Amino acid sequence: MQNSHDPLYEPLSTPLLETDGETLLASISYWKDGVRRLKANPLAICALCILALLVLMALIGPSLTPYSYYETHLSLKNRPPSSAFWFGTDELGRDLFTRIWWGARISLFVGIAASFIDLVIGVLYGSLAGLLKGRSEEAMMRLADILSSLPYLLAVILLMVVIGPGLASIILALTLTGWIPMARIVRGQILSLREQDFVKAAAALGAGRFRLLFHHLIPNCMGSILVTLTLTIPSAIFAEAFLSFLGLGVQAPIASWGTMANDGLSAMRYYPWRLFLPAGFISLTMLSFNLLGDALRDAFDPKLRS
Amino acid sequence: MIIRYSQKTSMTLKIILPLFLLLFSGACQKAGKGKREQILRLNIHSEPPTLDSRKATDSVSIFVIKQCQEGLMQRGEEGAPLPGIAESVEVSEDGLIYTFYLRKAVWSNDKPLTAYDFERSWKTLLDPAFPSENAFELYLLKNGRAAREEGAPMESVGVRALDAGTLRVELEHRAPYFLSLITIHPFFPIADPVDPFVSSGAFVLEAWRHGDQIILKKNKRYWAQEEVKLLGVRLYIIDNDQTELQLFEKGELDWAGHPFSNLPADALPEISQKEAIHSLPLAATYQYAFNTQVFPLHNLNFRRALSLAINRKAIVENITQSGQIPTTSLIPPLLWGEKGRAPLKESLEEAKECFQRALTELQLTVDQLPPVTISYNTMSGHHKIAQAIQQQWARAFGLKVRLENKEWKVFLDDCLRGNFQIAKSAISATIDDPISFLDLYHYPNSSRNHSRWNNPKFRRLIDAAEQRKDPKERLCLLKKAEGVLLEEHPIAPIFTYRGSYLKSKHVKNVTLSSLGDIDIKRAYIDEELSD
C-alpha cells in the first residue's frame, strides 16, 4: 500500500478546479506563458540578478579603483586582499579587483558569444540531420565527426598565423568545433521524437518542415539543449584561456578569468586568492547560468507543464 | 521491500569495502624507511629523443649520453679538459696535429674500445648521408666541411686510427680550445653495432620505459669504475614543475630544479624558509634582441633608450627571484675568468634624452610612433618579464608597447625570418670561452643573429683575435669586440642566469658546470646522515 511519502508525487494542497462558471484559463501563447512561469520562479530571479550584477560590475568595476589593470607595482606583488587592494595583488603587483572585472568583460563576452553561435549552428545542424533520413543524415553526421577528429591545435595555430590574435579570431577558433556536441545531442533527441504521434499528426495536418522544427521538435528538445548550453559556456571560457596561453586571443596584459585561473594555479598553495578568485567567479557565473537554464527549461518545456 | 533494501546494502558493502582496501593499499606501499641504497633519483622532465651520441642535440639526451659514454677527454672542474679514454695527447708545433694515446679500455659488453671506434663515429657524422645536426661541430677537422658539404672522400678527413690505441687528428686551423671542444658528445666513440645499451662510460642503460623512466646501473667495465660509487640511477620523466617539487618534498626525488627545469617562482619564498636552495652562476644571458632592419629599431638612439630604461634589478628581484644578476653586458663575467659583476649601464634620465634624440632623428612625436611589439614564446617567465618591461617603457617614454606571445616553433620561425621587432633571446655558452657568444653575431645572416646586425669592425676584431697565439691578447681583442657590439645595442641584455636547485642532503659530489651540465658520475648517497 503506497503511502503519501512517495517522493515522486505530492498531495494536492488546493483543489484543482475552482469554478464559478467563468472560463478557467485564458488562452495564452506558448512564449508568453513561459515568461510568466519564469517570472514566478524565485531561483530564476535570483540567478538573473546575480548575472545582472556581474555584468554591471564588469562595466563599472574597473573604474571603482584608482588602479588600472596593467599598472605593475613589482614590490607589492602577491599581497592578500587588504584595504588598499580589495582582492589582493598578482605576481606583478597589479590590483586584482580591477583585473577581475576586466577579465569579466572578456570571459563573459567571449563565453556567451561563442556559446550562442555554437547554439544556433548546433541546433540548426543537428535538427536538420535528425529530420532528414538516410544518406544526407549520415553524411552530415560523418562530416561532424571528421571535423571533430582534426587536430584542433593545428587549426588554432594556423588561425593565429593567418588572422593574428584578437577577439574575432578567438571566437572563430572557439566556434570551429564547439557546435558539434550540441548538434549531436539535438540530432539524437530528434531521432527519437520524430517517430512520435504528435509529430506524425502535425505532419498529417500539413505542417511543413520548418514549422515542424520550430514549433514542435525543438521546443521538446529544450531540456537537453539547455543542459548542453550550460556545459558549452564554461568549456568556451576554458578553451579561451587555453588559446590565450598559446598566443591566440587577447594579449597580455589583458587577462580573462580563465587565464588568471591558469596563472594562479601554480600559486594555489602559497597565494590561494590568485586562483580562487577567478575560479570562484567562473563557478558563480556557471551556477547562475545553470539555475537560469533549469528555470528556462521548467518554464518552456512542454512536457513539464501540468 | 525489506529484501530489496538488504540486497542494496550488501551490494553497497561489496563494492565500497574492496575499494577502500585497494585505496589504502597504495598508502601502505610506500618505501620502508630503512637504509638508503646507492641509488640516485632524478627527474629529467622529458623523454630523450635519442641516445645516440652522434644525433643528440637536446640537453636531456646529452645528459643521459654523457653519463653512459665518454670521449677522449673529460671536462674537469672549471672547464679544463682532463684525460678520458685518451691517456695522453701530443700536440704538434703548429697546433694542427693532435695524437691521442688511448688507454686499454673496453665497452660494457667486454668488447675492446679502440681508436677505430672513434674514427668510425666521427667519419659517420661527416657523411653527408647521415642525418645529424651535430656534424658542424666536427668542421674543425681538416676537410670536415669538405666531406660533409662537397662530398670530399672520407680518407681525406683529418682523423685516422694509426692502430687500436692511437688516434691521429689533423685540424683545418689552429684552435687552442680543441681539447675542450672534444669533451662534447659528438666526439664520443660509437659501438659496433650501434646499441644504446652498450656504454663506454660510468653507467649502462638497464631499462628504458618510454614516457615513464630510464634506469641506469653502474658499468662495471668502466676504466675508472672504482671511482663510481652509485649502483644505480632512476631518471623519472615527469614534465611538471609543481609535481616535481612535491615529489622532492615528499622525499621521493633527490633533486629538483636546475638543470632539468626551473623551480616554480611562486614557491620560492616558502621553500627558501624550509630548505637550502642551492644556486650557481651560469654562462647564459637573457636578453631582448632588436631587429635592426625594422623601423623604428634601425635607429641607434632608439635602441639605446630602450636598453637604458629597463629596470633590471626590479625584474630580477620580483619576477625571476633566483639570484639572477642584472647585466648590460652580453658575456657573463665568468667567461672572462672574472668573479665580480660587470658594471650596469642603466639610467632613466639618459634613456629619456636618447629617446628625445631618436624622436628628433625620426621626425616624429611619441604619439605618432606606431606601437612596438615584443615577441616571445609561450612560457610564464617570458610573459611576466615582457609585461614588466612593457610597463617600464610606457612609464619612461609614454611608448605604446604590444606583446606577442607565440607558439615555440612559430616563434623560432619568425625569429629566423626577421618577422619581429623585439624578441626575447636566451643565449648560453657551449664552451667556456667568450667566442661562444660573439660568434653568433659574426655575420648578419647567421642563424642566431636575429638582430641582423652587421658591423665590419666587429668582424675584423674577432678574426684578428682568432689569429693570436697569446691567450691574453686574444681575450683583449675579444673584449674590444664585445665593446663594439654593446655600443651599437643590437641587443639589450637583461640578466645573467643562475641555476637554482634543491638537493637532498644525502646526495654528495654532484658536479654542476656553468655551462648547464650536470655530472653524477662521482656522486654518492651519504647513508651516515640522520634523516
Add this chain to the structure above:
Amino acid sequence: MKNYLIKKGAVLLCSLFLIATATFFLMHAIPGDPFIQDKAIPEEILSSLRRHYGLDQPLHIQYLKYLKGALCGDLGPSFKYEGRTVSGIISDGFPVSLALGLEALFLSVTAGITLGAAAAVYRSRWQDGAAMLLAVLWISVPSFVLATFLQYLFAMKLDLLPLARWGTFSHTLLPALSLAALPTAVIARMTRANMVEVLGQDFILTARAKGLSLFSVIFRHALKNSLLPVLTYLGPLTATILTGSFAVEKIFGIPGLGQWFVTGIMNRDYTVIMGVTLFYSALLTFWVFIIDLVYPLVDPRICHAKQP
C-alpha cells in the same frame, strides 16, 4: 546486417581518408618544421636532414607516400624521437590511457547516473539542490585545476595516495577522479533533466499506481528513457577519454597517449601528428557507430537498419 557493416566500414575508410588529407595539408600550412631549433645550425645540415626524411619532395608526393605506407600499416618513424616508430608510440601509450580512461568512464557513468537519478526523484528538495550544486562546481572547474587540487590534498597533505607516476591501482585513482569529474557532472545533469520529464509522464503514474516500488520504477522504466542524450554524449567522450588527457597526464607523470596530441604538434613531428590523429578518429568513428547501434535498444522508436 552484413551489408550494413560493409557500408559502415566503407564510410569509416572514407572518413579516415578525408581526415588524413585535411590533417596533412593543415600540418604543412603552419610555419616551423621538425628540425629548426634554438641553435645556430648551418643551412646545409638542415637541408640534408630534410632530404633524409623525404621532406624536400613536393607535398603531394609526400602525401601519396604517406598514404601508401599507412594503408599497409606503416605509420612511419617519428622525426623527433629517433629510433621510435609511430605505431610503437601508440602501442606504448594507448594501453595506459585506455586503462585510465576506462576507470574514469566507469566512475563517471555510475556516479553520474546515480546522482542524476537521485536528483530527479527528490526534485526540488535538498538532495536535488546539493547534487546539482556539486555538478555545477565540477563543470566550472577545469580538469587540471581539480587534478592539482586533488594531488595536493590527497597526496601531499593527507598522504593517502601516490603523488605521481604509474604502476599500481592506487596510482590510477587521483588521475581517474580528475578526469571523471566533468563527465560525471554532465551525465548527472543530463540524466536529471530527462528523468524529470520522464517521471512526469503518465506511464510512471500508472506503474506507481499499480504498486511497483520506487526502485523498480526508476531502474526498469524511467532510466532507459532518459539515457538517450547521455549515450550521445558518451560516444565522443569515450574516444576522447580513452586517448588520454594532455593536462592530467602531465600533472601526474603518466606515460599515456594524450601528451602526444600536443607534443607532436609542438615538435612539428609530422608522422606522429598524422598517426595519432588517424588513431583518434578511427576510435571516434567506431564509438559513434556503436552508440548509433545502441540507440534503438534504448529507444525502440528509433529505427536505423530498416533504412534503405
